[in-house]
Amino acid sequence: MSFPLRAITLDLDDTLWPFAPIGARIDQVLHDWMRVHSPRTAERFPVAAMRELRERSFAENPHLHHDLSALRRLTLQQALAESGADPELLEPAYEVFYAARNQVQCYPDALDALARLAAKVPVAAVSNGNADLQRIGLSQHFVFQLGSREHGAAKPDASIFHAACARLGAAPGEVLHVGDHIEMDVLGAARAGLRSCWLNREAQRWSHPSLRPDLEFHTLTALADWLDAHPSFATEHAAA
Structure with a gap:
């Protein structure tokens, strides 16, 4: 792939x-x-x-x-x-x-992996929740945070994914959405034309009969490792 x-x-x-x-x-x-x-x-x-x-x-x-x-x-x-x-x-x-x-306890792998990802490509937060990355202390890893409240519609609505892509200056097919929820994240992103990565921390079984994620990992570290192993995928970081 x-x-x-x-x-x-x-x-x-x-x-x-x-x-x-x-x-x-x-x-x-x-x-x-x-x-x-x-x-x-x-x-x-x-x-x-x-x-x-x-x-x-x-x-x-x-x-x-x-x-x-x-x-x-x-x-x-x-x-x-x-x-x-x-x-x-x-x-x-x-x-x-x-x-x-906004008092969160990140998964053990999350902070290091997030930093590694952000060093490779721009990372934007796209969430239906109301966490505040500035208050949490993680905003330095993100180019922006787009919430459903700010946007006016929630995932899996395609418009919130498209709005994020527009702000990133990238076509949907050049953006990888990473999330845990099958419907809100994986299927929503795929239907909006983005690439999708299912972060399947609970080792669930995939349930959709036809659509599947482009990538699936159990930790964010595994995604960072995958990106390190495929440097040619991050083709235009400087341009982004």
């Missing part, structure tokens, strides 16, 4: 770091904060109930699925209102959430 590679677009959650521990910490940190600042909300919405409210907000607002920050604010707003709490607590509660959301 051979294709020109001018740039990489990279998913974040469950690609550079696992999201489950972040989600669990967010739930507990928010609950602890509510216990101090709005006890009625904490009592009315313990962790499980707050999670159910968030899931209900997601289900009832499909027009906001590209904007997880708006959905989180909506959930907090509903929780405060239903518990008779001060609505002015919304923004402080959101900031508590966002601080916890």
Whole structure:
């Protein structure tokens, strides 16, 4: 297999770091904060109930699925209102959430491999999540970060991939999208005309009957090793 590679677009959650521990910490940190600042909300919405409210907000607002920050604010707003709490607590509660959301623990291989990739070709973050690479401290490895909230549509919509390619100054077929999610990342990128790399950290079985990723690795290190072994693929780094 051979294709020109001018740039990489990279998913974040469950690609550079696992999201489950972040989600669990967010739930507990928010609950602890509510216990101090709005006890009625904490009592009315313990962790499980707050999670159910968030899931209900997601289900009832499909027009906001590209904007997880708006959905989180909506959930907090509903929780405060239903518990008779001060609505002015919304923004402080959101900031508590966002601080916890950006406390990430990268996979052991991720940081070194990311640096190696960024030394070869431009790397852009393309994510449906609301992580802030500047706050996390990883922005130096990326030429830009494109989120679904900023763009107005979420993966697997082709438009977010095409917008990233346009900013990279590369045709879709010259960009490799790397991510963990079969539908959002691999199939979304492939249908948009990008090359795709499935970062299959959990050793799952491929499920789509016809489309397949161009590349599949269990770690980001393996992708960096592959790129080192195929230097001719990164044909126009200087031009990009």
